[in-house]
Amino acid sequence: MRYFIELSYNGTKYHGWQIQPDMVSVQEKLNNAISTVLQSKVEVVGAGRTDTGVHAVQMFAHFNTEILIENNFVHKLNSILPNDISVDKVLEVLEDKHARFDAKSRSYEYRIWLGRNPFLLDFSWQIHSQKPDLSKMNAAAILLLEYENFQTFSKVKTEVHTFNCNVTAAFWRQEGNLLIFHISANRFLRNMVRAIVGTLVDVGLGKISIAEFRQIIESKNRSNAGLSVPAKGLFLTQIKY
Secondary structure (H helix, E strand, C coil), X not given: CEEEEEEEECHHHCCCCCCECCECCHHHXXXXXXXXXXXXXXXXXXXCCCCCCCEEEEEEEEEECCCCCCCCHHHHHHHHCCCCEEEEEEEEECCCCCCCCCCCEEEEEEEEEECCCHHHCCCCEEECCCCCCXXXXXXXXXXXXXXXXXXXXXXXCCCCCXXXXXXXXXXXXXXXXXXXXXXXXXXXXXXXXXXXXXXXXXXXXXXXXXXXXXXHHHHCCHHHCCCCCCHHHEEEEEEEC
């Protein structure tokens, strides 16, 4: 039997989602919890990977087991998992349902706090000086929908078959001192969102023009893009199937 598991986590203490040698990961914690409850070794397959320090409001994974899942399974998992990981639901699916390959779209948010806020240090990038121009950043962000190749914003040393992504939404909104960048696509490259945000902030601060932002996309050269902003402001917010 195959099961989908929906969870959320604070990524501050984790070396990303994926299991890595000698590093604490979310996947490892989830594997251990499920295996403990079922008293049988289980390995989950995630819908994607989040990097070190990145958070997830919604993540999905699947696992296989022949053991019957009881009604109190979620409660048992949450009693074992650390407080910064929470399982929301578990449901049985068809045997060929795949958490990663069947996902149609993924959405991320990046959060910037204008000023200083000690209570949001782990959940935002804080800009203390110049305030970026939101209208300019939105004018640049909409250009992303015109392109498929995002090699410019990809981590240089990464093994992928294609740099093409179908971006369906990209925009900024402001809630008081909080600037929130939303982006949705069928897939994302490693470091892509953080590099896009860094480059858009350069537009907002007047370091580059909107026309130059377009040229940076078309260059397919990571060195032309802006900095990779801190991981702590990035949230995986939604996965659609």
